[in-house]
Amino acid sequence: xxxxxxxxxxxxxxxxxxxxxxxxxxxxxxxxxxxxxxxxxxxxxxxxxxxxxxxxxxxxxxxxxxxxxxxxxxxxxxxxxxxxxxxxxxxxxxxxxxxxxxxxxxxxxxxxxxxxxxxxxxxxxxxxxxxxxxxxxxxxxxxxxxxxxxxxxxxxxxxxxxxxxxxxxxxxxxxxxxxxxxxxxxxxxxxxxxxxxxxxxxxxxxxx
Amino acid sequence: xxxxxxxxxxxxxxxxxxxxxxxxxxxxxxxxxxxxxxxxxxxxxxxxxxxxxxxxxxxxxxxxxxxxxxxxxxxxxxxxxxxxxxxxxxxxxxxxxxxxxxxxxxxxxxxxxxxxxxxxxxxxxxxxxxxxxxxxxxxxxxxxxxxxxxxxxxxxxxxxxxxxxxxxxxxxxxxxxxxxxxxxxxxxxxxxxxxxx
Numbered sequence: 001x002x003x004x005x006x007x008x009x010x011x012x013x014x015x016x017x018x019x020x021x022x023x024x025x026x027x028x029x030x031x032x033x034x035x036x037x038x039x040x041x042x043x044x045x046x047x048x049x050x051x052x053x054x055x056x057x058x059x060x061x062x063x064x065x066x067x068x069x070x071x072x073x074x075x076x077x078x079x080x081x082x083x084x085x086x087x088x089x090x091x092x093x094x095x096x097x098x099x100x101x102x103x104x105x106x107x108x109x110x111x112x113x114x115x116x117x118x119x120x121x122x123x124x125x126x127x128x129x130x131x132x133x134x135x136x137x138x139x140x141x142x143x144x145x146x147x148x149x150x151x152x153x154x155x156x157x158x159x160x161x162x163x164x165x166x167x168x169x170x171x172x173x174x175x176x177x178x179x180x181x182x183x184x185x186x187x188x189x190x191x192x193x194x195x196x197x198x199x200x201x202x203x204x205x206x207x208x
Numbered sequence: 209x210x211x212x213x214x215x216x217x218x219x220x221x222x223x224x225x226x227x228x229x230x231x232x233x234x235x236x237x238x239x240x241x242x243x244x245x246x247x248x249x250x251x252x253x254x255x256x257x258x259x260x261x262x263x264x265x266x267x268x269x270x271x272x273x274x275x276x277x278x279x280x281x282x283x284x285x286x287x288x289x290x291x292x293x294x295x296x297x298x299x300x301x302x303x304x305x306x307x308x309x310x311x312x313x314x315x316x317x318x319x320x321x322x323x324x325x326x327x328x329x330x331x332x333x334x335x336x337x338x339x340x341x342x343x344x345x346x347x348x349x350x351x352x353x354x355x356x357x358x359x360x361x362x363x364x365x366x367x368x369x370x371x372x373x374x375x376x377x378x379x380x381x382x383x384x385x386x387x388x389x390x391x392x393x394x395x396x397x398x399x400x401x402x403x404x405x
Contacts, residue, residue, distance in 0.1 A: 008314030008365065009342040013335035018351050020397060024252045024326055029226040031252075035244040036229055043238050052316055068317060068332040070222055077229050086232045094228030097221060140367050142314050144341065156297065159369045176368040178299075183342070183363075191345045194361045199368035 001053075001106060001136050002143065004060035009144040009187065030069035037076040044083035049166030053138035054078045057102035078102040105167065107137040113170035117202050118158060120175040126152045128179060129208040130200065138166035141204045145179075145196075148186060149208050153197065154178040161201055174202040256325035259290045260373055261394035263300075263323060265387045268378045278302060281373065285323060294371055295322030301364060302375045303404070308355055309362045310348065310401030311372040312340040318366035320373050324399060331400065341365060351402050374401040 025031040041051055054075040055063075063071065078101045080086050091099040122128055132147045140162045158173040165171055176199050183194035219227075233239050263285055267274035277284035281298035285291065298320060301309040313319065314337045319327040330336055339347045344361050348354065355361065364372045376398040382390060397403035 005315055007334050007337040010334070010338040011342075013338050016330050016335045016339070016347065016351060017333065018330045018402070019328065020395065020403075022328055024256070025248065026329070027223075029220075029223045031248040032230055032244055033226050035247045036226070036233060036239075038247065039233055039238055039243070043233075055316065064334065066222075068329065073222065073226055073229065077225070080229070080233070085236065085238070090232055091225070091228050094231055095221075095224045097224065099225050099228065140315060142365065142367055144314070154299070156368070156370055176370070178364075178370070183344075187342050189343075191343055191361075193358065194344055194363065196341050196363045196365065198365045199370055201368065 001056060001138070002134055003056040004058070004063045005056045006143045008142045025069075030067075033069045033073040033076065037072045040076040040080050040085070043085060044079055046079050046083075047160070047162075047165040049138050049140075049160075049162035049164075051075060051079070052162070053105070053166040054082075054102050056138065057105065059100065059103060062100055074100065074102055105137070107135075107167060109168035110164050110170045111168065113161075113164045113172035116158065116172055117174040120155050120177070121202055122152045122155070122177060122205065124152055124155060127208050128152060128177070128205045130179070130204055131206055135163060137163060139163045139204075141200060142198060144186060145181060145198050145200075148181055150179040150181040150185075150198075152177045153180045156199070159201070161203065163201075163203075176201050177205065179205070251321075251326050255292075255321060257323070257394075257396035257399060258391070259288075259325075260320070260323035260396075260399045261391040262288055263290070263373070264375060264394045264399065265391035267300075267375055268390055269387050274375075277375070285373075290322045292322045294318065295320050297370045298323070298373060299364075299370050300373045300375050301362065303377050303401075305377070306358070307360045307362060308348075308401065308404070309364065309372075309374045310340060310344060311364045311366060311374060312337060313366040314338070314341055315367055318371060320371035323373055324396060328396070348402065353397075353403050374399050376405050379405045 055071045129149050130145045156176045158175050161172045178197050178199050181196045183190035267277050277300050281300040317327050317332040398405050
């Protein structure tokens with residue numbers, strides 16, 4: 001989906017609040033929230049794609065104004081409710097107030113995943129184009145490279161396609177590639193001497 | 209655990225929500241005894257950038273290890289006993305005098321947990337994720353890592369299953385140091401690529 005999570009290249013955010021070292025968890029609740037996500041994902045057998053999509057579906061204002069572990073908390077509660085472990089009313093009764101959950105999935109479950117792709121279509125050095133499109137479900141194809149041409153610099157093994165595994169129990173494996181883009185091609189104000197590498201599944205790509 | 213910042217007298221809404229979810233999951237028998245404490249302890253004390261620092265120091269002192277590390281990061285890192293979730297497909301990218309590598313995850317916050325631990329807050333926040341792929345030269349300078357104009361920057365967006373580790377250049381004047389002393393010089397940020405040593 002064209003969600004708030006797809007941040008690559010967005011402008012107006014200002015400086016990075018960098019610190020060279022910090023506690024692993026700033027607050028006890030962050031560690032608990034993180035562990036509870038592991039509990040819920042295990043109980044409902046959520047794939048990595050389904051987990052990530054449950055964060056991507058957060059209301060954009062909530063996403064931008066809440067910390068990383070609040071994202072995990074919201075994901076854990078959303079998955080727990082969607083898979084019938086509990087209801088939102090139960091959560092709100094216990095919390096003594098509003099318990100914001102992520103918005104609905106915008107696409108139907110994937111029933112037929114299609115056959116695995118075992119053989120890479122592209123090799124190192126090949127020019128590729130990233131397919132255009134605006135899938136309403138989960139995808140790991142960042143918006144900033146769609147429609148752009150790049151060069152394959154590495155062919156990795158086959159991996160489950162996130163766009164499929166996020167939406168049901170069907171699975172398809174495909175090769176992934178690291179694709180190099182010239183920042184000057186990606187951005188009108190692209191900086192010189194900058195290569196941006198994005199790892200992309202086979203079905204995200206076509207021949208230019 | 210920084211329990212010192214937790215004041216029961218003023219429980220925030222997010223803490224109340226966490227407590228609610230924990231209680232409901234516990235009542236359903238889904239939270240094994242001691243699970244939260246154990247998983248937290250591991251990420252607070254066993255898994256962190258001290259692991260990646262050992263990998264880097266070994267690569268600095270052992271050219272054959274470095275070759276293996278650059279050829280198959282996952283296997284070479286496993287030689288030192290590190291692996292696991294978010295580290296099953298490791299690629300190590302090497303800095304040289306003319307090439308600087310930096311890692312980011314624009315879509316979420318993918319990060320090589322077994323060698324760097326859990327990511328710092330700023331790595332997960334929108335400014336870093338938005339800007340590192342668009343204006344890395346400017347952002348690196350802002351973060352205290354200015355690069356010569358003719359240095360090539362290679363940004364790696366961790367958008368699929370591979371997780372990246374930057375192999376920083378060995379600092380000058382360190383020929384007499386032991387491997388353990390060298391590991392002590394390696395910072396987390398130098399392995400993300402937001403600092404040079």
